[in-house]
Amino acid sequence: MVLRISDEKRVRTITLDRPDALNAFNEELYDAAADALLAAAADDSVAVVLLTGAGRAFSAGTDLLEMHARVSDPAFVPGKHGFVGFLDALADFGKPLVLAINGLGLGIGATMVGFADLVFMSTKARLKCPFTSLGVAPEAASSLLFPQLIGRQNAAWMLLSAEWISAEQALETGLAWRLCEPDDLLAEAHRHAEVLAARPISSLLAVKRTMTAPHRDAVREARERENACFAELMGGPANLEALTAFAEGREPDFTALPPGW
Template identity: 40%
Template sequence: MNNPVISQRLQGVLTLTLNRPAKRNALNGAMYQALTHQLREAALDTEVRVVLLQGQHDCFTAGNDLADFIGKESLDEDDPILQFLHTLADFPKPVIAAVAGAAVGIGTTLLLHCDLVYLADNARLQLPFVELGLVPEFASSLLLPRAVGHLKACELLLLADPISAQEALSLGLANQVLAPDDLLAHAKHQAERLAAKPPLALQRSKALLKQELRQAVHFVIDTEARAFSLALQGEEAQARIARKLAPRG
């Protein structure tokens, strides 16, 4: 069985590659656990100075594996999803995301917690929570309006239309748009540039940039998780998720 998250340490950069392409890198419990474990180790490893999160040239992630939501009753504090959310939100070192193809649901909301975001021109971001009978997660109800304004955040979260790479760039959700073949190499180069800088200065600067919202982010992650759990138990979500998973004839 292929490792669903490939890790590589080189020149101070920990690269975490989502590696479930047959499922469009849909995140399941095992992947959340692997990501959380890698991040927690990296936080303590002085040799790791930067984390680069990526998928492949044509897919970042289709979001949470919907099959995991069928019959799921709650997101408690020990759930692998919540463990990952809090770990990434509190990660002390710079995180870079390299995004190509689909970045659905958590594939978009996790970008709000990254420090640099690079998109391929084939990237398509989407926040389909309402479409699935669910509610926003990963503190996106707090961070997205701050990033793009209340009206645009409502448009993205309530109408759930896909966001092109160029629109994401214009909204301030990304640093740069590149050709798919150039994306991963560019993100790696930027990660190596950061890794060459004084590590304590990097971490202290990130902490200062994050300090205003740090407590609020964790509070909203948990608040959203409770609302998400209630929605997940409802008929709307279970029916729509089942419909999404039904074979298409």
């Protein structure tokens, strides 16, 4: 199993459970996480979802070894939902979504913050959007949601630089709502989730719907723009160099790429 699920006081805790891979999303985990969100959305006994990670990472993003296979192996078989289906489940999730970011979050481990309603972070956690270091484009409507959430220049640095953002920076910019000591993180996030879960589910749904409805079309359009750019760049010279370097355990060298790349 790549997920653990537990229920307490109308809060469903979903724990990403590939600790040996730093909870990187392979097709199996994307499918399982999408199914878990869809099931929670349909379950009248669940008021709030709390999402966290097992081990020392929240999520290291998309599994790069599997990404390399996707672009290089004609026999690669995608999952039922995959990355796009997981994003659909996040974007359509109508109940409060609380993140407890227990460790490093890369790629989707960072960009899913844009879909969260409350974000708690360990003081030891950090976030990174590695898109330019992988030779690809942003994802998960982060090109829209991050400027809205943390301002244009903070978002520009995070999306363009592929540099780490500390927990303190996340709090200062608005990516995180609360910082907690590592041993206190899950309990504190769950305590706040329980406050929400004690309210009428119908009212929670109405509040979230009215907050997200004005942005739904813009989120869809941002994802379409990002997907088009991602498809154009994935498998290109910069992306192949990045993935090959990762597989070979070295830093990528983009200096020898063709002009324009």
